[in-house]
Amino acid sequence: xxRDLYVxxxxxxxxxxxxxxxxEALMNVFIRGEIxxxxxxxxxxxxxxxxxxxxxxxAVMFATKNKNLKFKxxxxxxxxxxxxxxxxxxxxxxxxxxEFMEEDGLGNLYVKFEQLKERLAKEGLxxxxxxxxxxxxxxxxxxVTAPTGAAIRDIISTIERRNPVVQTILxxxxxxxxxxxxxxxxxxxxxxxxxxxVIIIGRGGGSIEDLWAFNEEIVARAIYNxxxxxxxxxxxxxxxxxxxxxxxxxxxxPTGAAEIAVVNVSDxxxxxxxxxTRLIICVKNIINSHNIKLKALTNxxxxxxxxxxxxxxxxxxxxxxxRLWIVFSNYNDTKAKNLDSLIDKLNTLxxxxxxxxxxxxxxxxxxxxxKLIEDVKIGEQIAVQVMDGKIIATVLGWDKxxxxxxx
Amino acid sequence: xxxxxxxxxLEDIVRKLEAGDVxxxxxxxxxxxxxxxxxxxxxxxxxxxxSVHMILAENGNLMKFxxxx
Numbered sequence: 001x002x003r004d005l006y007v008x009x010x011x012x013x014x015x016x017x018x019x020x021x022x023x024e025a026l027m028n029v030f031i032r033g034e035i036x037x038x039x040x041x042x043x044x045x046x047x048x049x050x051x052x053x054x055x056x057x058x059a060v061m062f063a064t065k066n067k068n069l070k071f072k073x074x075x076x077x078x079x080x081x082x083x084x085x086x087x088x089x090x091x092x093x094x095x096x097x098x099e100f101m102e103e104d105g106l107g108n109l110y111v112k113f114e115q116l117k118e119r120l121a122k123e124g125l126x127x128x129x130x131x132x133x134x135x136x137x138x139x140x141x142x143x144v145t146a147p148t149g150a151a152i153r154d155i156i157s158t159i160e161r162r163n164p165v166v167q168t169i170l171x172x173x174x175x176x177x178x179x180x181x182x183x184x185x186x187x188x189x190x191x192x193x194x195x196x197x198v199i200i201i202g203r204g205g206g207s208i209e210d211l212w213a214f215n216e217e218i219v220a221r222a223i224y225n226x227x228x229x230x231x232x233x234x235x236x237x238x239x240x241x242x243x244x245x246x247x248x249x250x251x252x253x254p255t256g257a258a259e260i261a262v263v264n265v266s267d268x269x270x271x272x273x274x275x276x277t278r279l280i281i282c283v284k285n286i287i288n289s290h291n292i293k294l295k296a297l298t299n300x301x302x303x304x305x306x307x308x309x310x311x312x313x314x315x316x317x318x319x320x321x322x323r324l325w326i327v328f329s330n331y332n333d334t335k336a337k338n339l340d341s342l343i344d345k346l347n348t349l350x351x352x353x354x355x356x357x358x359x360x361x362x363x364x365x366x367x368x369x370x371k372l373i374e375d376v377k378i379g380e381q382i383a384v385q386v387m388d389g390k391i392i393a394t395v396l397g398w399d400k401x402x403x404x405x406x407x
Numbered sequence: 408x409x410x411x412x413x414x415x416x417l418e419d420i421v422r423k424l425e426a427g428d429v430x431x432x433x434x435x436x437x438x439x440x441x442x443x444x445x446x447x448x449x450x451x452x453x454x455x456x457x458s459v460h461m462i463l464a465e466n467g468n469l470m471k472f473x474x475x476x
Contacts, residue, residue, distance in 0.1 A: 276417075
């Protein structure tokens with residue numbers, strides 16, 4: 001093991017420090033980033049880090065350098081710094097020795113934007129529940145924008161194209177510069193006094209600084225407090241402004257806002273026409289089906305030839321009568337036949353017939369029928385009935401027939 | 408009566424009629440109402456109250472405004 005190969009830590013750091021100190025590129029560095037871990041040392045030196053999304057570097061700004069700063073640095077502030085890189089041998093860490101520092105305007109706008117956005121979101125200014133409904137068919141639209149420029153031209157021409165009967169009221173404002181935000185907020189407030197269905201606020205595209213008024217709290221609150229629904233149309237398709245978040249609806253461009261606010265009247269007319277056609281077809285169908293039912297009923301034979309119904313009944317009646325007649329006459333015939341045979345029988349049994357055949361019967365003069373010898377006395381007059389009259393006779397005697405002999 | 412509520416009522420009526428099962432008298436009643444609504448909607452879309460664009464002038468008055476010329 002050759003100990004001579006080894007150097008001390010101090011020697012290493014000294015070596016690196018010398019390397020870095022002599023690198024021209026590191027003698028004058030300009031970097032852009034955000035301040036973090038800011039410490040204002042009691043001796044007046046500033047110790048902090050500068051970072052971006054992926055990386056971080058330590059920085060120091062000595063009191064002699066920072067005493068002329070017009071602002072007080074703080075965490076999160078975006079800054080532009082100039083200085084040199086050197087190594088602090090004690091810790092072996094390199095850092096930037098800042099000679100000049102200024103605020104990064106654009107970067108700070110983003111910070112402000114994020115901070116305001118977060119604060120207003122927490123306060124509920126972006127809540128979906130607070131969003132007002134944009135009316136479908138507004139008759140009057142308020143426009144809060146600059147009276148000159150593409151935005152107002154685009155909005156009005158789009159409205160005229162889609163619905164020529166919509167009216168507009170322009171509330172002219174500044175849309176950029178220091179007074180723009182207040183001007184916009186004031187005009188949103190003024191618009192509340194007019195009979196307006198929806199307000200479009202916005203402007204055409206521009207740089208982030210140009211659009212800045214629409215990121216101001218005063219504008220956000222004016223939108224939030226509007227009783228009239230607000231469509232925000234700050235002409236920047238990608239970036240959202242605070243106004244976009246607070247507004248009831250966000251349109252990508254002023255033209256887009258006009259398209260959202262005003263429905264194409266010809267579409268609506270077509271729609272109403274279609275419903276109307278459906279209504280008429282529907283009712284026609286209903287009437288038709290009732291007509292068919294009615295026709296079927298009126299065409300029924302009963303209504304068409306009511307006499308047929310009588311004819312049928314008549315026929316039935318005739319038929320019944322005929323049957324009755326037949327039954328009745330049959331009955332009569334039978335009865336007549338029966339009577340004849342009865343009469344015949346009667347004839348056969350009649351005593352008159354027996355008299356005809358030569359038989360006779362005897363009665364007393366009083367008319368009492370003589371059946372037995374004992375019925376008469378000798379010498380008594382009797383009447384013998386024959387076919388054509390009676391013979392009066394006197395009983396001379398009688399001869400009793402022996403019953404035994406009779407047998 | 409707004410345009411939206413009229414269109415909605417009109418659509419409801421048509422749906423009821425299309426579903427069938429509506430007595431003739433009731434259907435005629437619906438039809439009469441439907442025609443009224445349809446006319447109202449149509450008028451609302453085509454009857455031009457004067458189409459004007461105004462600007463709120465600095466003196467607080469509304470003045471005619473044009474983007475042309």
